Each structure stands twice: as C-alpha cells, then as structure tokens.
Amino acid sequence: MYLEAFSDNPYATNCWLLAGQGSEEAIVVDPGFSADRVRSLLRAAGKRPVAVLATHGHYDHVGAGAELCGAELPFYIHKEDELALSDPEAWGAGGAFAVGRPADVRTISDGDVLSLAGFDLEVVHTPGHTPGSVCFRTEDLVFTGDLVFRGTVGRYDFPNSSPKAMSRSLRRFLTFPDELEVYPGHQLPTTVAIERATNPYLQALA
Numbered sequence: 001m002y003l004e005a006f007s008d009n010p011y012a013t014n015c016w017l018l019a020g021q022g023s024e025e026a027i028v029v030d031p032g033f034s035a036d037r038v039r040s041l042l043r044a045a046g047k048r049p050v051a052v053l054a055t056h057g058h059y060d061h062v063g064a065g066a067e068l069c070g071a072e073l074p075f076y077i078h079k080e081d082e083l084a085l086s087d088p089e090a091w092g093a094g095g096a097f098a099v100g101r102p103a104d105v106r107t108i109s110d111g112d113v114l115s116l117a118g119f120d121l122e123v124v125h126t127p128g129h130t131p132g133s134v135c136f137r138t139e140d141l142v143f144t145g146d147l148v149f150r151g152t153v154g155r156y157d158f159p160n161s162s163p164k165a166m167s168r169s170l171r172r173f174l175t176f177p178d179e180l181e182v183y184p185g186h187q188l189p190t191t192v193a194i195e196r197a198t199n200p201y202l203q204a205l206a
C-alpha cells in the first residue's frame with residue numbers, strides 16, 4: 001500500500017495520498033493547499049490521481065480541490081457540505097474563505113461505497129464538526145477528518161457545528177474495531193484501540 005501525507009501548510013492539515021498495492025491510481029483525501037505540491041508528490045511516487053475526497057467542507061481541507069481536480073478528476077463530498085464549495089456563508093461557516101467549486105462534484109451519503117484505486121471506501125456520516133463531515137473507512141484504516149485526533153477530538157463550536165451530533169458521531173467511532181488504523185485531518189496517525197483507551201473525550205462517552 002502507498003500512503004503519504006502532505007501537511008506542510010498554515011493549518012498543518014493532513015492531505016492523505018492513498019493507493020493500493022501495485023496500483024498506479026491514487027486517491028487524494030482533503031487537499032486543502034498547494035495542488036502543485038500534491039501533484040509532485042504523486043509523480044515522485046509513480047502515481048496518478050483518479051479522485052479527490054473531502055471529509056468535510058472547511059477551507060483547510062478543500063481549498064485546493066478545484067485546482068487539483070481541474071476538469072477531469074471527480075470531487076466527492078457529503079451532500080450536506082456541498083454548499084461550502086460555492087457559498088460558505090449560506091452553508092454556515094461564518095467568515096470562512098470561499099474555496100471554489102470543482103467541475104465534477106459528486107455528492108455522497110452514509111453507507112455509500114467508493115471503489116477507487118484498489119480500495120472499497122465506505123462513507124460513514126459523522127456530523128458535528130460540520131453537518132456533512134464524514135469518515136472514509138476500509139477494512140484496515142479510516143480517514144477521520146476533524147472527528148478524532150490523537151488524544152482529542154475536533155471542534156464543535158462553529159456556527160454550523162452541533163455538540164449533540166458530535167457526541168453521536170464519536171459514539172459511532174467507538175463502534176469501529178480496535179485494530180483499525182486512524183488517519184486524522186491533523187496530527188499523527190493513531191488507532192481506534194489507542195483512542196478508546198487514552199482519549200479523554202471518548203472515555204467520557206464509554
């Protein structure tokens with residue numbers, strides 16, 4: 001498996017690059033910044049992007065999406081965060097930056113399975129941080145966006161956040177198997193087992 005993170009940006013947001021064993025096709029998760037840098041990393045690895053996935057619609061996760069996708073790559077985002085691409089104020093992001101709408105936007109919903117670059121990624125709707133926040137899960141790993149980080153969780157005090165929804169989504173995270181590797185939107189990777197045992201926000205829900 002090929003897995004690489006690009007986090008050299010003002011928000012230290014993880015942009016994850018993923019490809020199956022032996023596959024030249026790659027998935028880009030959360031391209032917040034520097035489309036050129038993402039392309040150069042993929043070229044150096046001998047990979048070509050086939051899709052861009054957004055865990056949610058905040059600028060630091062989707063800001064480079066339109067540039068990276070161009071007219072060719074599909075851009076996947078939950079239907080409840082789609083408005084962030086064209087009208088962040090109406091979406092409820094307050095003073096968020098406009099991010100631009102990719103040419104080929106495909107909305108996703110809970111339970112959808114995306115077969116891309118040698119993986120079947122299940123869409124797990126985990127609202128709270130934003131209305132359309134999702135995790136992308138395979139048999140071995142999960143991209144959590146701003147739901148769960150190592151030792152903490154994402155914010156739920158934005159204008160369109162929901163503490164109640166966040167609590168439900170964190171409880172859903174706790175149903176994941178312990179061995180699942182967790183690749184968050186910020187900070188270093190972890191596992192479900194580590195977070196279940198050490199994350200105080202999750203322990204409070206147990």
